[in-house]
Amino acid sequence: xxxxxxxxxxxxxxxxxxxxxxxxxxxxxxxxxxxxxxxxxxxxxxxxxxxxxxxxxxxxxxxxxxxxxxxxxxxxxxxxxxxxxxxxxxxxxxxxxxxxxxxxxxxxxxxxxxxxxxxxxxxxxxxxxxxxxxxxxxxxxxxxxxxxxxxxxxxxxxxxxxxxxxxxxxxxxxxxxxxxxxxxxxxxxxxxxxxxxxxxxxxxxxxxxxxxxxxxxxxxxxxxxxxxxxxxxxxxxxxxxxxxxxxxxxxxxxxxxxxxxxxxxxxxxxxxxxxxxxxxxxxxxxxxxxxxxxxxxxxxxxxxxxxxxxxxxxxxx
Numbered sequence: 001x002x003x004x005x006x007x008x009x010x011x012x013x014x015x016x017x018x019x020x021x022x023x024x025x026x027x028x029x030x031x032x033x034x035x036x037x038x039x040x041x042x043x044x045x046x047x048x049x050x051x052x053x054x055x056x057x058x059x060x061x062x063x064x065x066x067x068x069x070x071x072x073x074x075x076x077x078x079x080x081x082x083x084x085x086x087x088x089x090x091x092x093x094x095x096x097x098x099x100x101x102x103x104x105x106x107x108x109x110x111x112x113x114x115x116x117x118x119x120x121x122x123x124x125x126x127x128x129x130x131x132x133x134x135x136x137x138x139x140x141x142x143x144x145x146x147x148x149x150x151x152x153x154x155x156x157x158x159x160x161x162x163x164x165x166x167x168x169x170x171x172x173x174x175x176x177x178x179x180x181x182x183x184x185x186x187x188x189x190x191x192x193x194x195x196x197x198x199x200x201x202x203x204x205x206x207x208x209x210x211x212x213x214x215x216x217x218x219x220x221x222x223x224x225x226x227x228x229x230x231x232x233x234x235x236x237x238x239x240x241x242x243x244x245x246x247x248x249x250x251x252x253x254x255x256x257x258x259x260x261x262x263x264x265x266x267x268x269x270x271x272x273x274x275x276x277x278x279x280x281x282x283x284x285x286x287x288x289x290x291x292x293x294x295x296x297x298x299x300x301x302x303x304x305x306x307x308x309x310x311x312x313x314x315x316x317x
């Protein structure tokens with residue numbers, strides 16, 4: 001059985017014009033960042049071995065190589081989600097591919113609901129940490145056979161680099177980018193439903209500032225691969241807890257909020273890419289050793305998680 005990672009790297013190396021320094025995953029409504037890349041090369045997800053299909057509105061399903069702020073980057077226009085029926089290892093698979101391509105850092109963006117009562121729609125929250133509620137029940141992309149080409153079995157998960165956070169804030173001030181910046185803790189849930197009022201109350205109590213349905217699996221995979229991370233949440237709605245007097249969230253609201261601030265987000269990420277000095281950040285282990293190690297044995301078939309969404313069949317009634 002061929003190794004999909006090796007096949008994916010062979011394809012992408014034939015398309016890329018340089019080794020990428022930065023990997024970017026764009027969340028709902030933020031895929032326009034990929035359109036700002038210079039000298040772009042587009043690769044459809046369906047052509048990349050091992051990639052899944054993005055089925056959510058606002059996620060185009062295209063990988064784009066190009067230059068951003070003078071750095072060569074690979075940018076995902078759309079991600080995969082647990083609620084689409086994908087196993088966590090499939091959700092996080094693109095991060096393994098990016099690591100094997102040699103990126104030195106990962107930027108993850110997402111649309112999120114504001115748990116913190118001081119947050120407003122249109123704010124940007126820089127992730128200082130996350131809470132993976134799914135992980136409390138054993139749902140984690142690192143569960144199963146370990147691929148030692150990428151990193152250890154038991155990685156620490158403290159990937160949000162303080163230097164990245166400081167520089168991102170400085171870029172906004174120096175270039176007078178009109179956006180409200182926050183720093184906080186992101187909570188990752190399964191979705192696809194939005195949170196109940198009681199859940200919002202609970203997540204506030206445990207320290208969550210924003211909540212969403214993505215990102216945490218990708219960062220857990222980045223932890224195994226040894227990749228430092230900059231995480232940015234666009235607050236697209238206010239999570240509604242008991243007694244809160246604002247409207248219930250909806251996906252159209254999420255996309256509209258993305259459209260309103262996408263120019264500021266794109267400018268800020270571009271300035272950050274130009275200013276970040278990655279000379280002291282090594283390329284990950286997977287980049288160094290992928291060609292030297294034999295492919296790992298294929299993992300056994302993974303049964304669907306009992307509480308994971310399954311594709312529905314059309315049934316005549």
